[in-house]
Amino acid sequence: MKPPALLMHVLVLVGLTLMSVFASATPPLAAERERVLVHMVRQDCGSCHGLTLGGGLGPALTPATLADKPVEGLVATVMYGRPGTPMPPFRGILSELEARWIIDQLMRGFPADRGLALQRAER
Numbered sequence: 001m002k003p004p005a006l007l008m009h010v011l012v013l014v015g016l017t018l019m020s021v022f023a024s025a026t027p028p029l030a031a032e033r034e035r036v037l038v039h040m041v042r043q044d045c046g047s048c049h050g051l052t053l054g055g056g057l058g059p060a061l062t063p064a065t066l067a068d069k070p071v072e073g074l075v076a077t078v079m080y081g082r083p084g085t086p087m088p089p090f091r092g093i094l095s096e097l098e099a100r101w102i103i104d105q106l107m108r109g110f111p112a113d114r115g116l117a118l119q120r121a122e123r
Helices: 003-024 032-049 071-080 096-108 116-121
Strands: none
Touching: 032 096, 071 096
């Protein structure tokens, strides 16, 4: 290839890579909504998946247990539940964007609940 053609191919590849990275990133939510969602996950999801999300009636929701699962499938599970299991649908409570934000957080290690951390520190 001629140098200009090679440069053009490299630029196209870099551009496509950046587009895919930004397209897969979940847009940020308002800080107050994030706080509400963290509380919801800790309380509602935690009632079945364990208060530390390490498992209970439902499976663990840790980065290690979610690593090999497709994000779209996890979002669908949150939105539509799992028929025949205790996993309920949250589509009337969450938007798909919010469900995706929760999955992204779970896959990275869910944020600690500040109130719980403060209670533990006081003991």
